[in-house]
Amino acid sequence: MLTLFKCKSNRNYLIVGIKEDCYFSIKRRLLDLGFTQGQRVCKVKSSLLNKVVLVEIRGYLLSLKSKIADYILVEER
Amino acid sequence: MKEICVSLIGNPNTGKTTLFNTLTGSHEHVGNWHGVTVEEKVGYLFYNENKIKLVDLPGIYSLSRLSFEEKVATDYLIKNKDNIVVNICDYNNLQRNLYLTLGLIELGCKVLMVVNQIEKKKFRKINIAKLQKKLGIKILEINAQSKESVEEIKKEICNFSCQEPKINHLKGIDLHEAGKSLPKGLSNLDKNFYAIKLLEDDVDIKNKFNVDKVFNKAEEIASARYNYIDNLMNECADKQIKTYGQSKLDKIFLNKFLAFPIFLLLMATVFYLTFFSLGSFLSDGLSFILEKFVKSPILSLIESNFGSEGFLYNFFDSAIFSGVISVLTFLPQVALLFVFLSILEDSGYLARVAFMFEDILSKVGLSGKSVYTLLMGFGCSTSAILTARNMEDENAKIKTALLTPYMSCSAKFPIYICLGGAFFGVNNVFVILGLYLLGLVIAIIMSLIYEKTILKSKEQSFILEFPPYRAVGLKQICKVFFQNVKLFLARVGTLILAMNVIVWLLGNFSFSFKYIGNVEGETSILQTLGRIFAPIFAPLGFGSWGLVSALIAGLIAKEIIVSSIALFNHVDSSKLLDFQQSLKDPASAVYFANSSSVLAYLVFCLLYFPCLASIGVLYKEIGKKWTFFGVLMQFVVAYFITMMIYNISRAFEIFGFLKVFVFLMIFLIIIFSFVFIIRKIKKKNCCNKCENCMKNCLKKK
Numbered sequence: 001m002l003t004l005f006k007c008k009s010n011r012n013y014l015i016v017g018i019k020e021d022c023y024f025s026i027k028r029r030l031l032d033l034g035f036t037q038g039q040r041v042c043k044v045k046s047s048l049l050n051k052v053v054l055v056e057i058r059g060y061l062l063s064l065k066s067k068i069a070d071y072i073l074v075e076e077r
Numbered sequence: 078m079k080e081i082c083v084s085l086i087g088n089p090n091t092g093k094t095t096l097f098n099t100l101t102g103s104h105e106h107v108g109n110w111h112g113v114t115v116e117e118k119v120g121y122l123f124y125n126e127n128k129i130k131l132v133d134l135p136g137i138y139s140l141s142r143l144s145f146e147e148k149v150a151t152d153y154l155i156k157n158k159d160n161i162v163v164n165i166c167d168y169n170n171l172q173r174n175l176y177l178t179l180g181l182i183e184l185g186c187k188v189l190m191v192v193n194q195i196e197k198k199k200f201r202k203i204n205i206a207k208l209q210k211k212l213g214i215k216i217l218e219i220n221a222q223s224k225e226s227v228e229e230i231k232k233e234i235c236n237f238s239c240q241e242p243k244i245n246h247l248k249g250i251d252l253h254e255a256g257k258s259l260p261k262g263l264s265n266l267d268k269n270f271y272a273i274k275l276l277e278d279d280v281d282i283k284n285k286f287n288v289d290k291v292f293n294k295a296e297e298i299a300s301a302r303y304n305y306i307d308n309l310m311n312e313c314a315d316k317q318i319k320t321y322g323q324s325k326l327d328k329i330f331l332n333k334f335l336a337f338p339i340f341l342l343l344m345a346t347v348f349y350l351t352f353f354s355l356g357s358f359l360s361d362g363l364s365f366i367l368e369k370f371v372k373s374p375i376l377s378l379i380e381s382n383f384g385s386e387g388f389l390y391n392f393f394d395s396a397i398f399s400g401v402i403s404v405l406t407f408l409p410q411v412a413l414l415f416v417f418l419s420i421l422e423d424s425g426y427l428a429r430v431a432f433m434f435e436d437i438l439s440k441v442g443l444s445g446k447s448v449y450t451l452l453m454g455f456g457c458s459t460s461a462i463l464t465a466r467n468m469e470d471e472n473a474k475i476k477t478a479l480l481t482p483y484m485s486c487s488a489k490f491p492i493y494i495c496l497g498g499a500f501f502g503v504n505n506v507f508v509i510l511g512l513y514l515l516g517l518v519i520a521i522i523m524s525l526i527y528e529k530t531i532l533k534s535k536e537q538s539f540i541l542e543f544p545p546y547r548a549v550g551l552k553q554i555c556k557v558f559f560q561n562v563k564l565f566l567a568r569v570g571t572l573i574l575a576m577n578v579i580v581w582l583l584g585n586f587s588f589s590f591k592y593i594g595n596v597e598g599e600t601s602i603l604q605t606l607g608r609i610f611a612p613i614f615a616p617l618g619f620g621s622w623g624l625v626s627a628l629i630a631g632l633i634a635k636e637i638i639v640s641s642i643a644l645f646n647h648v649d650s651s652k653l654l655d656f657q658q659s660l661k662d663p664a665s666a667v668y669f670a671n672s673s674s675v676l677a678y679l680v681f682c683l684l685y686f687p688c689l690a691s692i693g694v695l696y697k698e699i700g701k702k703w704t705f706f707g708v709l710m711q712f713v714v715a716y717f718i719t720m721m722i723y724n725i726s727r728a729f730e731i732f733g734f735l736k737v738f739v740f741l742m743i744f745l746i747i748i749f750s751f752v753f754i755i756r757k758i759k760k761k762n763c764c765n766k767c768e769n770c771m772k773n774c775l776k777k778k
Contacts, residue, residue: 018296025143028277029540031299032139034173039303044323048333049436052445054543058303059200060170061322061543063432065439068540 005053005070007043013074015039022071034058035072043069080128082157083234086150086181087165088174089136090544092193096165096221097133100230124231132160138173140180142281145466154184161237162186163230165221168194169545170321171203171314175306182214182242183273185266189233190216191226196545200321203314211309213243244269246305250276250298258288273298322543327429336433343426347417348513351410352490353506359409367405372398388592396581397574399649400640404491404573407636408565411487415456415561416554423553425544427452432541441521442528444468446541447477451520454484455513459690462698473534475699476527479707482687482695483520485513488635492682495639499657500672508676512683519684519714573636580630580641603645617681617716618674618723623667628681634688642667673730677723684715 007013017037018027034057035041044061045054053069055062087093101120118133134153135146142148154162164181166174171192181188190212192205209216217233219226255272263271274282276294283289329335350356376394383389421427427449435445446468453461458481465481468474493512497505528534583603586592600608606629607622614620623645631638643649645666646659659665660675669675686708687695695704728737 024278028141028295028299029143031295032141032176033540034176034303036300036303037296038300045327045331047432047436048336051436051439052432054331054432056320056323058172059317059321060173061320063428063435063541063543065435065540 001073003070004072004074005066007074009043012040012042014077015041016073016075019071080130082130082160083163084132084134084160085163086134088138088177091165091167092195092221093136093165099222099227100131124235127235129234139177161234162188164188164190166192168192169196169200172306172310176302179246179302183244184270188214190214192218193221200319201315201317208313247301250301259286322545324546326546330429351413356410356413360406363409364406367402395644396578399643400577401569401574403640404569404636407491411565412558412561414487416558418456419557420549423549425546428543441524442534443524444473450477450481451484454481456487458482458486458687459694462694470534472532475703476524476532478695478699480520480524482691483516485516485683489682491639493679496675497679499660500675512679516683573634576633576637577640581644584644617719618677621667632686632689673723673726676726677719680722681715681719685712
């Protein structure tokens with residue numbers, strides 16, 4: 001499955017869901033921040049060593065650890 | 078008079094603390110960075126016979142109780158249900174901010190929403206009146222800095238008529254099912270709130286009501302809230318034209334190749350301006366003025382009345398003026414450093430720095446967020462340690478707090494200038510630069526050691542919002558400058574003055590309480606104490622009693638080290654040249670035999686115990702055990718690093734550069750080859766499939 005970490009930069013994707021093996025607290029945090037099903041999302045940038053990604057969602061920018069971005073399943077729209 | 082309780086809540090970085098400050102007229106620290114407010118603060122204000130108690134709660138995204146701040150805020154709101162809740166939102170990021178507002182409505186708070194516009198430009202036009210009608214709560218559009226907005230808010234608070242907010246956004250969700258698990262006797266609002274939390278599988282709430290059932294509805298509820306917000310925004314607002322936080326500047330500042338050079342350049346400029354060009358110019362000027370218009374007139378007054386010999390003159394001359402003025406002259410530099418740090422923070426650049434450094438710092442077990450704390454450590458470790466509080470992982474927080482004192486704080490700078498300048502001359506710039514880097518490198522090494530041994534950090538989410546770049550106003554800069562001047566003056570006027578007097582008294586009286594002054598052959602109290610501890614420091618190259626006594630005095634505040642050395646030498650430390658001359662003179666009480674021992678002393682000053690204020694804050698933040706351990710560790714590290722540097726530098730002096738260099742290289746090569754061989758041997762024991770995992774291999778076999 002394609003995840004927010006593995007997807008291409010600067011392209012729009014739709015969120016499919018959050019992986020089952022994600023910690024519950026992290027999952028809830030992601031939901032609170034707006035990573036809900038069907039939401040448009042876009043990876044803007046990865047850091048130099050690919051440890052962090054910068055993500056645009058719901059009209060604002062957010063940086064996430066790559067491992068966490070890897071929990072977020074996306075599909076091309 | 079009526080007292081109205083109001084709590085102020087909002088997302089991080091929405092101008093909450095700014096509003097708090099303008100409302101109450103206080104000067105809490107504000108920054109363009111999430112989580113500047115780490116604990117609740119209380120202020121009072123008055124409006125038409127009404128006393129308003131305002132509580133500033135930490136900035137949070139939701140009422141999910143996942144982090145420390147969220148727990149603090151939610152618990153406060155649940156406990157103080159009668160409070161009016163002022164919910165501050167950012168105009169340009171309203172769609173995300175509304176999520177918290179919905180949470181507050183669910184909780185049944187009396188919400189007064191204020192929409193603050195920080196940027197000059199609006200990213201979209203929002204019909205506030207329509208939004209107010211749809212949401213069913215009162216909304217004000219404000220500017221957190223302006224006086225009129227403040228009056229408007231005050232008026233609104235005092236005339237607040239409570240209409241019970243309705244939960245409109247959870248239409249498709251069955252709260253009844255979860256409500257059955259709740260005890261009877263709860264009010265309708267409470268019941269709804271707890272039912273929602275149960276459906277979200279909130280651990281604390283579940284424990285509170287002894288519910289084991291897993292509802293698994295968190296996703297549905299979050300979607301419902303956001304769908305409601307999307308609909309609201311579609312109806313009440315135009316399309317958003319710009320992403321919040323996005324900027325063309327990031328193409329340069331976060332560029333793969335340019336990001337780090339730009340960061341280093343910026344830091345170098347800050348330090349150059351602070352300590353050398355602008356800062357030293359201001360500090361020379363201040364020193365001249367103090368000397369000419371404060372010290373000389375008063376001293377000549379005393380001299381004409383009491384004579385220049387004797388207790389009183391000596392007391393004023395050395396204990397009060399010399400010490401205090403020498404510390405005071407660094408006032409412009411310290412204030413400037415804080416100004417630059419606050420500019421970096423307010424402009425929004427620090428969030429980018431955290432993003433850049435996450436890569437490297439996660440390798441040594443810190444988080445990108447530690448950069449903020451560590452950078453603040455260059456200003457003052459006491460206030461920096463407090464900022465570690467908003468880190469998610471407890472171990473990473475402890476680590477960051479323990480490493481902050483290794484940063485060379487602004488109080489140590491006078492030591493480098495005064496002592497280093499005497500022996501290194503022009504090259505002192507490089508010595509100082511080296512000392513700053515040394516502190517940083519040792520912090521990183523220590524972090525790595527802690528990470529591998531006792532303070533392994535957990536998986537961190539590193540969720541950090543990117544704030545937009547903001548121009549920092551002159552007003553804000555002046556405010557920070559004068560606030561720090563005030564703080565510094567207060568410190569000099571109380572703690573440092575008192576310590577100077579104490580050091581002077583201890584240095585001029587013997588154990589039999591006899592004033593000894595300049596009389597030779599008598600030992601003062603401090604001299605005796607210094608002599609007891611001096612042998613410990615002999616291997617480090619500075620075993621003389623005066624230097625050791627200065628270190629002891631420096632425990633209270635590092636600024637005192639220079640002035641107490643000047644006291645022992647009976648020179649005026651504000652006259653830099655005289656002072657530096659006395660350090661070279663073997664006839665004075667305190668002198669350095671060679672430049673290696675000066676270097677060693679500087680390194681030791683950089684690394685040894687943090688000042689008492691920092692220890693106090695550490696104790697409060699990370700507990701007795703870790704504070705004790707960290708402080709002790711710091712002394713041990715300081716001792717051994719200083720010993721190493723002293724001996725290497727001494728060897729350079731005696732044997733010449735080349736020989737020692739070759740010897741060191743051979744030594745390093747031997748050590749590295751040892752490490753390499755050991756690693757090879759270890760790898761042989763492992764199968765090819767997995768590296769460094771003996772246990773797993775055994776299992777597979």
